[in-house]
Amino acid sequence: xxxxxxxxxxxxxxxxxxxxxxxxxxxxxxxxxxxxxxxxxxxxxxxxxxxxxxxxxxxxxxxxxxxxxxxxxxxxxxxxxxxxxxxxxxxxxxxxxxxxxxxxxxxxxxxxxxxxxxxxxxxxxxxxxxxxxxxxxxxxxxxxxxxxxxxxxxxxxxxxxxxxxxxxxxxxxxxxxxxxxxxxxxxxxxxxxxxxxxxxxxxxxxxxxxxxxxxxxxxxxxxxxxxxxxxxxxxxxxxxxxxxxxxxxxxxxxxxxxxxxxxxxxxxxxxxxxxxxxxxxxxxxxxxxxxxxxxxxxxxxxxxxxxxxxxxxxxxxxxxxxxxxxxxxxxxxxxxxxxxxxxxxxxxxxxxxxxxxxxxxxxxxxxxxxxxxxxxxxxxxxxxxxxxxxxxxxxxxxxxxxxxxxxxxxxxxxxxxxxxxxxxxxxxxxxxxxxxxxxxxxxxxxxxxxxxxxxxxxxxxxxxxxxxxxxxxxxxxxxxxxxxxxxxxxx
RNA sequence: GGUCGGGUGGCCGAGUGGUAGGCGAAGGUUUGCAACACCUUUUACAAUGGUUCGAAUCCAUUCCCGACCUCCA
Numbered sequence: 001x002x003x004x005x006x007x008x009x010x011x012x013x014x015x016x017x018x019x020x021x022x023x024x025x026x027x028x029x030x031x032x033x034x035x036x037x038x039x040x041x042x043x044x045x046x047x048x049x050x051x052x053x054x055x056x057x058x059x060x061x062x063x064x065x066x067x068x069x070x071x072x073x074x075x076x077x078x079x080x081x082x083x084x085x086x087x088x089x090x091x092x093x094x095x096x097x098x099x100x101x102x103x104x105x106x107x108x109x110x111x112x113x114x115x116x117x118x119x120x121x122x123x124x125x126x127x128x129x130x131x132x133x134x135x136x137x138x139x140x141x142x143x144x145x146x147x148x149x150x151x152x153x154x155x156x157x158x159x160x161x162x163x164x165x166x167x168x169x170x171x172x173x174x175x176x177x178x179x180x181x182x183x184x185x186x187x188x189x190x191x192x193x194x195x196x197x198x199x200x201x202x203x204x205x206x207x208x209x210x211x212x213x214x215x216x217x218x219x220x221x222x223x224x225x226x227x228x229x230x231x232x233x234x235x236x237x238x239x240x241x242x243x244x245x246x247x248x249x250x251x252x253x254x255x256x257x258x259x260x261x262x263x264x265x266x267x268x269x270x271x272x273x274x275x276x277x278x279x280x281x282x283x284x285x286x287x288x289x290x291x292x293x294x295x296x297x298x299x300x301x302x303x304x305x306x307x308x309x310x311x312x313x314x315x316x317x318x319x320x321x322x323x324x325x326x327x328x329x330x331x332x333x334x335x336x337x338x339x340x341x342x343x344x345x346x347x348x349x350x351x352x353x354x355x356x357x358x359x360x361x362x363x364x365x366x367x368x369x370x371x372x373x374x375x376x377x378x379x380x381x382x383x384x385x386x387x388x389x390x391x392x393x394x395x396x397x398x399x400x401x402x403x404x405x406x407x408x409x410x411x412x413x414x415x416x417x418x419x420x421x422x423x424x425x426x427x428x429x430x431x432x433x434x435x436x437x438x439x440x441x442x443x444x445x446x447x448x449x450x451x452x453x454x455x456x457x458x459x460x461x462x463x464x465x466x467x468x469x470x471x472x473x474x475x476x477x478x479x480x481x482x483x484x485x486x487x488x489x490x491x
Numbered sequence: 492g493g494u495c496g497g498g499u500g501g502c503c504g505a506g507u508g509g510u511a512g513g514c515g516a517a518g519g520u521u522u523g524c525a526a527c528a529c530c531u532u533u534u535a536c537a538a539u540g541g542u543u544c545g546a547a548u549c550c551a552u553u554c555c556c557g558a559c560c561u562c563c564a
Contacts, residue, residue, distance in 0.1 A: 013495095030564095031564075032564085033564075034562090034563080034564095039564090040564085041564090042563080042564045043564055044564085045564065046564035047564080049564090075562070075563090076562070077562065083561095083562085086562075168494095171494080171495085171559075171560085172494060172495060172559095173493080173494055173495090173559090173560075174493090174494085177493050177494070177560085178493090178494095178560070180492085180493075181492070181493055181494095181560055222562090243564070244563075244564030245496095245558070245559080245564085246558075246559070246562095246563055246564065247563080247564070248558095248559075249494095249559060249560070250559095250560085250561090251563095273564095274564070275496090275558085275564095276557090276558070276563095276564075277564085278557080278558095281556070281557065282557075283557080283558070283563085284564095285562095285563050285564085286562085286563060287561095287562060287563055288563090291563095317503090320503070320504065320505095320512090320513070321503080321504060321505085322504085322505075324496095325496095325497090325504080325505090326496090326497080326557075326558085327503090327504090328503075328504095330502075330503075332501095332502050332503075332514080332515090333502065333503045333504090333514085334503095335502095335514075335515095336502070336503060336504095336513060336514035336515080337503080337513080337514080338514090339513080339514060339515095340512090340513045340514065341513095343513080343514095344513095346527080346528090350528090380505080382504060382505050382511085382512075382513090383505060383506085383511070383512080385505095385512070385513080386504095386505070386511050386512035386513080387511090387512085388512095389511095389512055389513070390511095390512085393529095396528060396529070397529080399528080400528070400529065402529080456523080459523070461523060461524075464523085464524095465523095465524075465525090468525085468526095472526095477526080477527095478525095478526075479526060479527055480522075480525085480526075480527085481527085486527095
């Protein structure tokens with residue numbers, strides 16, 4: 001039983017063995033982006049963390065339904081229940097329809113995720129597509145007595161709820177502490193208590209995004225969409241709910257309260273939260289104005305970036321830290337990641353050239369075991385990577401003839417590397433550039449390098465070096481091997 | 492102020508009682524030279540005290556940093 005997947009549950013603050021609600025199936029819901037701006041490194045961290053989980057669960061033969069929402073309404077700019085909708089604000093500033101803003105940034109997000117090789121979730125529901133479900137949820141909460149209407153808006157009655165239910169359990173706080181530290185805000189006369197949050201909000205006259213309801217023309221509160229959509233697609237109880245740590249309070253705490261008020265029980269069995277990306281020790285975030293967008297990373301177009309970093313470098317960089325640790329961004333760290341990744345991928349190429357021997361002098365079974373143990377330990381990718389680098393040493397030693405591997409072990413090693421590097425970690429070799437080269441192009445480069453080989457054989461170093469140096473200038477990487485050469489196009 | 496989490500070598504980053512790993516640097520092997528690869532080396536656990544055969548890891552005190560408490564992945 002020791003080698004089972006364990007995940008850290010924010011609710012219990014412990015690692016727990018993952019046992020799904022329904023044997024053989026796993027349901028996961030993750031808070032996706034609010035689409036009012038370009039995706040940045042933080043979005044990538046969350047997406048990659050849960051993509052890894054999604055891939056691993058599938059690898060463990062679970063039938064996984066992965067729901068990641070898109071928030072396209074209800075997220076207000078400032079204080080929780082006042083202020084402009086984020087998307088409407090962007091629309092006003094850019095003179096666009098709110099849905100144009102939504103579409104634009106969904107496109108940006110999808111494109112970036114695609115580059116990062118983040119798999120599409122099973123379902124990507126949008127809040128605006130689930131207004132009816134959200135209205136139904138409001139009805140349920142009112143019926144259970146934990147919400148009240150006030151001037152066309154409906155608020156969740158936190159104090160009443162907290163009398164019989166633990167509010168603050170997930171984020172580890174007490175209602176009295178929250179009360180004492182809550183700021184006095186303008187326009188909160190509608191609420192019974194400053195802790196109450198809106199689940200339906202009456203639209204002000206200038207508000208564009210609005211839907212009819214029996215309380216008012218308005219829009220749903222931010223926290224509600226996740227309760228409505230997760231229960232719709234995963235059921236009133238489901239396995240895993242993920243998101244960034246900064247969503248723990250108030251968003252997830254509110255979700256928990258809503259679910260319990262609406263359904264009479266908790267919905268989520270395992271809460272998982274990924275930590276933040278930091279920049280000079282400070283959280284990278286839109287509101288702090290220190291976020292670097294993913295596009296900027298891919299093109300190098302940001303003053304803080306010394307160069308462009310490929311999507312795979314970013315993906316690998318994320319995997320070098322555990323998902324619950326903060327990860328500090330720096331050019332140095334990214335360049336180290338770039339080189340580490342190249343070394344790993346090179347070894348996986350080398351693996352294809354290795355020939356099996358009678359006997360093995362290496363222990364591939366143990367390597368395999370170590371890799372899985374690391375993954376089962378709350379997705380400990382940095383440790384799994386460390387073991388894979390032991391594998392890299394192993395591969396290079398075999399290729400050098402210093403160690404030998406049997407046919408069975410070689411197959412095992414190949415399988416391990418393929419599964420971990422490509423299937424689970426989702427890393428890819430340079431964007432299939434090789435396949436985009438035409439046969440004629442490849443033939444021409446091969447011809448040049450064969451000429452160089454001839455020159456070398458004739459000890460005509462001038463010609464040999466000229467060919468190599470000119471090709472290097474054009475962006476090729478040239479390597480001499482034992483019995484010839486290899487080349488590839490740098491990206 | 493409240494709650495929670497941290498402080499590890501030049502950089503990043505694992506690690507809850509007994510050699511992570513990557514990147515960098517130095518030296519060497521290989522090579523016509525180079526790249527790749529390989530071998531060796533290097534510097535560490537914020538401070539102080541304590542527990543222990545043995546502590547980065549446990550306890551105490553101190554200092555420093557961050558996250559959340561408003562919207563944020």
